[in-house]
Amino acid sequence: TAPFTLIAGPCQLESRNHAFQMAGALKEICGKLGIGLVYKSSFDKANRTSLTATRGLGLEKSLEIFSDLRLEFGLPTVTDIHNEEQCALVAPHVDMLQIPAFLCRQTDLLVAAAKTGSVINVKKGQFLAPWDMQNVLKKITDSGNPNVLLTERGTSFGYNTLVNDFRGLPTMAQTGAPVIFDATHSVQQPGGLGGSTGGQREFVETLARAAVAVGVGGLFIETHDDPDNTKSSDGPNMVPLKDMPALIEKLMAFDRIAKGL
Amino acid sequence: TAPFTLIAGPCQLESRNHAFQMAGALKEICGKLGIGLVYKSSFDKANRTSLTATRGLGLEKSLEIFSDLRLEFGLPTVTDIHNEEQCALVAPHVDMLQIPAFLCRQTDLLVAAAKTGSVINVKKGQFLAPWDMQNVLKKITDSGNPNVLLTERGTSFGYNTLVNDFRGLPTMAQTGAPVIFDATHSVQQPGGLGGSTGGQREFVETLARAAVAVGVGGLFIETHDDPDNTKSSDGPNMVPLKDMPALIEKLMAFDRIAKGL
């Protein structure tokens, strides 16, 4: 068992400059702390609450930026894909493909992603029990791709609310797949702001501490240099970049205890 | 206000013969009862629990059957689509496109479906509050298509369980869209059989009675001549065809009271 890997970045790819600035800052933070980093950003937000919400830079431009980020910083990258066609297009430009939670039961998408040979990170649907993720995992491994991560990001709990059942982490780990905890989407309040999704940034650390103490292979934390003013999604739950070093350092201390490192 | 419309058929399109037999039988039942029918079948089951589960006949063959059913029986038809490409391909062959519950937040799919001009039936996601469906509806109407139905099919309630909140029917009706109650998917037990989804057929009538008494524009009921032996999905929750006449007749009596007909 090794220290957790950090999957981090701004929710959306806002611009080349912003991506380079964020990736550079995160690489420096993780380098100082001695922790692995996978840079995450979405090139498109396919399921925003409202039609007029900001979506992204477009596929072609985004993929170029992902390739350049990897080249410039030597960082592995991850982005989420939303249909089968995107899988083969996106895979060469990133190191990991992410299946969004709402889409984790879409067989064709799972198979198309699997067949790229990339590492696949599947987010557990808000409507799924942890033990049902073994069926999701099996669709990918049976398609010839053994490199799968499973991510907890909250389960529906009444209306406009998610809850994390931390028993789900060891339950999913029994599949053999590394388990990731997504601390920033877990504090979403789906639909909670009427025309957009709210968030409770103040509980990111609470839930991340719990997850690391339970034991995870990785932590997923969206971060932004100015989350309160961005027009991209997840502003209400992203962690300010300036708070990341202290947060990660604290979480690493729990991780060492959890793993006997 | 008019009597409810019945949206019914076998979950999956199994064969041309089976489709013609089922459509003919349902047309006769609804004709005798004096109730409108939309024939429903899926040409593909894109989100089955397991990779080895039966999926369907393929798109081309299925669409031909849908067109022939419409021609033969003069019946409006509905089927569900799973990605943007399918929308324009499928729309000419059916009268209504259905957005699966897991996909109800996928903006591109909603817009592509809207742009076909077909009537769109959106199933409420198991992870969504009834009042959040107004955002889903708006994505379609803002794309220029005012012909939208909203369908209740259960909300996540703990693990492997759905519950219907019947307050959701009038809440969704406040949008002005007709509200449909899906009685057979509401009794699903997602993931409840391990490698497949279970169901509680014995509660279909219970929930349908409740829905009709509350007031609905339509009822969605999957039915099959031999649901216990079909290899297609939703066997455990489909209503045997032979039970449909008595069930629908009983529900129509509640509908008349509900609407003062």
Next chain:
Amino acid sequence: TAPFTLIAGPCQLESRNHAFQMAGALKEICGKLGIGLVYKSSFDKANRTSLTATRGLGLEKSLEIFSDLRLEFGLPTVTDIHNEEQCALVAPHVDMLQIPAFLCRQTDLLVAAAKTGSVINVKKGQFLAPWDMQNVLKKITDSGNPNVLLTERGTSFGYNTLVNDFRGLPTMAQTGAPVIFDATHSVQQPGGLGGSTGGQREFVETLARAAVAVGVGGLFIETHDDPDNTKSSDGPNMVPLKDMPALIEKLMAFDRIAKGL
């Protein structure tokens, strides 16, 4: 099977005059409609959200009023009891003892109530599955009292929200006990107003229609001549007395269909 019985009255016993006025009015309504009535009021509200909330007239004075109501109107009455001592004291003055939902697992209370020989109405705890009510029922019948009613009043659904699972009505009916649907407590929003419990009166009819269509032995509806101005509890969810005749008449029409009367 017979028409449903109505269990109705103001949540709290406010004064002798108010009780007589309400009981007289309800008796007249039910007499005209030809439906059985059990008059309900609480002599004490033992679990209000705040310490300063209005509680009641006191036990002795209340019991005298219950006896007088019964004498004056020939009406059966029901009230809720909160500890073992109250059971024997209250039983002679009313016809039915009600076990509050929060207390439905308190063995000593169930046994003490059972031993009075009164009819016992147990409300299903918000934290209990319908099938677990057979254990509650058994504690009473094993204490020698076979006269038990089981009441559905909502199940916890996330925070500050209840949901009715209408599958619970036939599930509880399998015990052989008559099943009552409590339409006004089902629309409570527990803790929803901060220092007190809120309610959604607008959904009382919705849920009562659903329940009657599914099939119930009785309906429980709290009502008040001026629910918006009372200081007693459950103002936000009680039905105005003037709305009761039309509501009950409509529900009776569904009941006749449900039971083939």
Next chain:
Amino acid sequence: TAPFTLIAGPCQLESRNHAFQMAGALKEICGKLGIGLVYKSSFDKANRTSLTATRGLGLEKSLEIFSDLRLEFGLPTVTDIHNEEQCALVAPHVDMLQIPAFLCRQTDLLVAAAKTGSVINVKKGQFLAPWDMQNVLKKITDSGNPNVLLTERGTSFGYNTLVNDFRGLPTMAQTGAPVIFDATHSVQQPGGLGGSTGGQREFVETLARAAVAVGVGGLFIETHDDPDNTKSSDGPNMVPLKDMPALIEKLMAFDRIAKGL
């Protein structure tokens, strides 16, 4: 901030000998680890699923044992009370009175407990939001007793299942009251065994680690020398006594990180 206090003991007071043996063993464990201990046992199980389940030794005999335990070991003790009369009777024999979760909204019980002047530990009801515990707390403090602990022990999540929302720990801590995490009742499966309540002992450590990492004033863990063979309640979720030293030592390491000790 200080290290967490351990509240531990067998669920039920089984016999004088067993109580002395358990208290002695726990005192030795906590003494070696340098951690505070409050000895917990119930003299009565008032809400067991079935009438025939083992209840306890009786009040008088139990209180004598509590007094003797305190005298013999110099240990503070806690037990739960179920009605107002018990409060004044029990308080002189123990150091802390515990309000069961199902009873946390019973005003008279809270006030009677408060007036004893004992420290009061209130378990959060499975049906309550964390922020609603401030109303419960206020009933006690407004009765003149400022010494209150609030305990998280799970929230209803669908049927026969509890979930811990770890955001609830800091939410309840905002009241100023110390927050306790009850690790063994949190893994209960209410009603899960039909005639009794099941449990998932294998998740006690998982949830306790999460709670300590988030930050708690105390941990509540029921333990028994032979939990699989005891007839007392909570066998399926109690921690074997022999596993306690390693468990507590591990949890103390997380506690030091959480509190910067």
